Amino acid sequence: MSTLTPTPIQVDAAFTETLKIYQQRVDAALLLHLPDPKISGTRLPSAMRYSVTNGGKRIRPILTYATGKALGLSLDRVDVAACSLEMMHAYSLVHDDLPAMDDDDLRRGKPTCHKAFDEATAILAGDALQALAFTILALNRDPLVSATAKLRMVEILGQASGAHGMAAGQAIDLESVGRKLTLAELENMHNHKTGALIKASVLLPAMLADPETSELQTRLENYAGAVGLCFQIVDDILDVVSDTETLGKKQGADIALNKPTYPALLGLEGAREHAQNMHQTALSQLDGLGPDFDELRMLSAYIVQRNF
């Protein structure tokens, strides 16, 4: 691996434009994959659509597209993976917001699914979104990818979202409320709760590009792990410093719930420094990789600098 220090990364206007393109791209692709509310006798498809098309940041699809591009894939070949990851993420938010879980009324400034519909429909919408996330991976008709690689993608998604991944993270989170966590415990929680699916966001396009390049896969996975933690740290910081309108949810919600956070553990400045360290860790994983990987570098810079 190269020992060159990365040059400082500036988020430029072209990159911001690229983010918009990726967001619009996955938004359009998601609509193609979701069941049509018009041809159903129930509110389930509407609730699924509502939960997915609610102005999310689309960090996972953005990572997926940017990784795909870095690996030489055309964007249309990445659509299915991007949709699958966003559906899985959306389902987890719908269930996390339920009264029995975080009991949130607002998500991104809009009523949460169980508020806009009802609890039973929200549970089902989450369930059906999870099923669809797996189904579209299995239905991927891309002739340039082997069935073995597609199967591996299902496996990666399953591991990332299940009892050793996202669901475990949510369980750790639930059982940690009101308890004082160490930094290692907090990171373990985030690595499961969000990190696993964020890692899957780079691994799925890696499978599409070349299932055999394991060293590069490991570097991408480590990059995504660091970016994922950075995202969480910034989230915790924003919960302290932003107002409710910018956040689209109640400011100080984490503190009110006595949730473990980075600022609570490290102080605000310590948390900011930790986020910068994660950003540098992410960049270091891309050392020696060419300008094709600049979007991923810029994405990391964008995440550490974000204020929304």
Next chain:
Amino acid sequence: MSTLTPTPIQVDAAFTETLKIYQQRVDAALLLHLPDPKISGTRLPSAMRYSVTNGGKRIRPILTYATGKALGLSLDRVDVAACSLEMMHAYSLVHDDLPAMDDDDLRRGKPTCHKAFDEATAILAGDALQALAFTILALNRDPLVSATAKLRMVEILGQASGAHGMAAGQAIDLESVGRKLTLAELENMHNHKTGALIKASVLLPAMLADPETSELQTRLENYAGAVGLCFQIVDDILDVVSDTETLGKKQGADIALNKPTYPALLGLEGAREHAQNMHQTALSQLDGLGPDFDELRMLSAYIVQRNF
């Protein structure tokens, strides 16, 4: 297709023994696939295990093994599919029992998952069981099955459980409470809510045996559809005629909830006749198929005659 009328089917002692063997087989296999509660920091693996190992009838795995055997598969090659189907079924029961859904305190005579643990853990246990159901299909290392067939199995499971299958059925069910359904509407609900996964229970072993035999697949699917409806009709009848202890849930629960049922629509005798018709429909789908299919015939007889 042969025009021979099937000889009357008698459930014999050997068949009852076979059912026990299949039940014990899937119980053992499930334990191998479930995450180990001992090595986890949370209650999630315990809640998953609790939900799966609660003395269920294992109709789906039984169908899967019996179909696999009819198609010449050794039972060990069917284990993964059987476990996957039972996990998917178990997750749906955990979520259906939640207060926001059917609000059931008892399932098979034991506290439901959210009663034994808590609501949040029950939601998560269901979520993680669904993820695991897909993951083990993708991880199936059976070298005799192509990756394409394995991918098709993921697709079948996804279609059967998602917004066009089981989840749709539950949505129809929720939105039907208190409304008068026609027989066609009731059957449409059951075809989605339980029929889709029961059909998958014969389609998965069909994929393992030979993904190309489409005429036989259609017959097996129709057989399973009829058996699935028969099972539901008998369920509704038992809800009227059995006592709470035998059912393991509150007797008359469906009526109390004003749920649409076959006895309510057809009367008790009409419902019994309808169940017999479904049994005959199931048998007719196996017309002309040899003694290898006798277990499936007997299973249909067993289901129409059951009193528990």
